[in-house]
Amino acid sequence: MKLQPDQSNAPTINAYDRAWIEVDGVRYAHSLSVSSLPQVAPAAWSTGHFEALSDRDFSPWVDSGAELILFGSGHKIRFPKPAYLQGLMAQGIGLETMDTAAACRTYNILASEGRKVVALLLLEV
Incomplete structure (x- = not known):
C-alpha cells in the first residue's frame, strides 16, 4: 500500500501562545477566525472577551459551507x-x-x- 501525505491549500496555524496566534507566518494578537474554506482568509473575530460573545459571533458561519466549527474558548x-x-x-x-x-x-x-473546518479562536489578553 502506498501512503501519501495529506495535502491542503488551507492556512496553517504555525504557532500559538496565550497572547498571539501565527498563521502562515503572520502573527495575530487578537481573536481570530481561520478557515479551510476556499477564499476565506484569516480575519479578526469576536470582541476578545468570552462574556461579550453573542449569536452575532457565530451566525456568519451558518451559510459558509463549513461542516465543523471549532470554538477555542481561551485558556480554559x-x-x-x-x-x-x-x-x-x-x-x-x-x-x-x-x-x-x-x-x-x-x-x-x-x-x-481536506475537511471544511473553521476555527474561531478567542484570545483574551
Missing part, C-alpha cells in the same frame, strides 16, 4: 450559550468547544485532511 474550556448556536444546529453544522491551544492543533489536523 467554556461553552457558549446554546441560543448562540441555533443557526449552526439548524444547518447541521457541528460545533466543538475546547481551549484555544487544542482548537489550533485540531484545526491543523482536520484542515490537512
Whole structure:
C-alpha cells in the first residue's frame, strides 16, 4: 500500500501562545477566525472577551459551507450559550468547544485532511 501525505491549500496555524496566534507566518494578537474554506482568509473575530460573545459571533458561519466549527474558548474550556448556536444546529453544522491551544492543533489536523473546518479562536489578553 502506498501512503501519501495529506495535502491542503488551507492556512496553517504555525504557532500559538496565550497572547498571539501565527498563521502562515503572520502573527495575530487578537481573536481570530481561520478557515479551510476556499477564499476565506484569516480575519479578526469576536470582541476578545468570552462574556461579550453573542449569536452575532457565530451566525456568519451558518451559510459558509463549513461542516465543523471549532470554538477555542481561551485558556480554559467554556461553552457558549446554546441560543448562540441555533443557526449552526439548524444547518447541521457541528460545533466543538475546547481551549484555544487544542482548537489550533485540531484545526491543523482536520484542515490537512481536506475537511471544511473553521476555527474561531478567542484570545483574551
